[in-house]
Amino acid sequence: MQQYKAIIVGSGQGGNPLAWKLAAAGWSTAVVEKRFIGGTCINDGCTPTKTMIASAQVAHMVANSKQWGVTVNGWSVDLERVVARKDKIVLDYRSGIEKSLEKTENITVYHGEAVFSGPKTLTVKLNEGATEELSAEYIFLDIGTLPMIPPVPGLDEVSWLTSTTILDLTTLPSHLLILGGSYIALELGQLYRRLGAEVTIMERGPRLLNNEDDDVAEAVQKIMQDEGIHIFTGTQLKQVSQTSRGIVCSIQKDGQTHSVEGSHLLIATGRVPQTATLQPDKAGIELDEKGFIRVNDHLETTVPGIYAMGDAKGGPAFTHIAWHDHLIVYKHLTGASASVKDRQVPYCMFIDPQLGRIGLSEKEATARGLDYTVARLDMTRVARALETGTAKGFMKALVANDTGKILGAMVLGPEGGELMSLLQMAMAGGITAQQMKEMVFAHPLYAESLNNLFYKL
Incomplete structure (x- = not known):
């Protein structure tokens, strides 16, 4: 039986940064990964898809180049090269993380599948065939999700x-x-x-x-x-x-x-949590009706000393949320005040144009009975969008009528995620709609459109 201070199951965007922090604090830490170091984001999600989306955007611009006064003849898509470019970037990211974990003092990496054998013990079936028994005072689960396959005849x-x-x-x-x-x-x-x-x-x-x-x-x-x-x-x-x-x-x-x-x-x-093969019941960990791990506001499971991060705990399934989870866990371990309550949950869908969202939607604000006004601006009213030929979509913000504070925002437009992030910072800092309306932004940035958005009030 190998004894550690901490075992982290899964090397995703919550597990890896937590491993580095615990190791730096002197904790003997084991990281168990059954597939690829880096988790879903690096290997199957954000990195590969956004890399290929970039290739697709180039193809779209070439196919429609005449609208910018440019004619391109004889172009084609080489999907093998698109995929090879994606694979190289994924491998570079993955190998970089793997090397960093392996060279960090106090971290031991196990390549295999972990299964609970008791409250604080795990059996790891190593990929090369052997088996290791591990135990730890603290266990952190960053096991992620898998695509859900519906029961369709045929x-x-x-x-x-x-x-x-x-x-x-x-x-x-x-x-x-x-x-x-x-x-x-x-x-x-x-x-x-x-x-x-x-x-x-x-x-x-x-x-x-x-x-x-x-x-x-x-x-x-x-x-x-x-x-x-x-x-x-x-x-x-x-x-x-x-x-x-x-x-x-x-x-x-x-x-x-x-x-x-x-x-x-x-x-x-949709996606389902990878909890079944872990056999969490042997540790006394409770799951909800969909198989997600039950946690409290500090991300501790129903078993003291066992925590869950990322998608497998339910809630917003975003890489940045998994990363923020590790901060909440680490702060809680060190006695600092940290909770998932009231944290901001921004996200961006990387269609073109991008869809960025932060805070409340109109549906949510109305359901809560809030008194608010919506400011809306079409991208056809944004100078930068017209100049670049990308004037699709619109943006809107929900503003509280009593305080002028921004309750939520949505940007469907070029660099929508970046614009959303500016509004997110305004919300975090308590900047009002009036202040945003009068803010000096450099011309002619997309950010400048936020002046006009709030003038719509």
């Missing part, structure tokens, strides 16, 4: 893709069918459409982006459709089958059944 008889496996395709799908209509589906749908595939999105809900306001969802859908993406909402996938022509999806919409044919099928219907 699905087990066809070849389907996930957000992980699709990124390794080196032959472009002629027609990509996507089941799901949220962030992953839209990012990948636009990505492969811009690389040259025909794309059809099938969403069970009445509209895309169920968590967003109606006007946001409608604007995003129009952007997708303007690029030639076919969208079916309010549909139920009844059957999937393989034919000589490809994959056929039988969908039901408004009481009628339709057939949609494509060459490839991407399942993008």
Whole structure:
């Protein structure tokens, strides 16, 4: 039995920085990773997708270059090179993190799958075949999630893709069918459409982006459709089958059944926590009804000394939240005040134009009975967007009528995430709408549009 002060299961965006902090504090720390160092973000999520989205954006600009007065003849997409560029960046990130962990004093890395064998003990089945027994005073779970595969008749008889496996395709799908209509589906749908595939999105809900306001969802859908993406909402996938022509999806919409044919099928219907194989019940760790780990405001599980970070604990499933989780855990361990209560949860969907969000949506503010006013500005009123030829989308901010404080904001537009971050800082600093309206921004930045946004009040 190998004894440590701390064991971290999973080397994602919460686990790695926590390992470095604990090691620097003198804690003997074991990091257990069953797959790739770096977790979902580095290997399957943010890094590879945003790298390929950049290639797709270049392709889109070349295809539409005439609007900027530039003619490009004889261009083409080399998907093998696109994927190779992605693979190199992912490998560089992954190997850099791995080397840093391995050379850090007080950190031991185990490549294998961890399973609880008791309250503070783990059995690690190493990838090379051996087994190690580990125990620790503290255990931290950063185990992440996996794509959720819905129970659709016929699905087990066809070849389907996930957000992980699709990124390794080196032959472009002629027609990509996507089941799901949220962030992953839209990012990948636009990505492969811009690389040259025909794309059809099938969403069970009445509209895309169920968590967003109606006007946001409608604007995003129009952007997708303007690029030639076919969208079916309010549909139920009844059957999937393989034919000589490809994959056929039988969908039901408004009481009628339709057939949609494509060459490839991407399942993008959400994600589930990787808790089952960990056998947390052997440690006494409680899960919720969906299999996510129950934690308190300090991210401690139902077992004292065992904490959970990142997506597997439920809540906002974003890399930056997993990273912030490690700060809350570390501060709590050192006696400082830290909690998930009232922390800001910004996020950005990397379609083009970007969708950045912070704070309350109109749906949320109305549900809380808040007294607020909405400031809205179309990107066609933003000088920088017009000058760069990227004037799609709009931005809006919710402002409290009594204090003038910003309650929430959304930017659907070029560099929408960056603009959202400015509004996030304004919210954190208590800067009012009046102050933003009179702020001096350099001309002609996108940031300057925030003056005009709040003048709309």
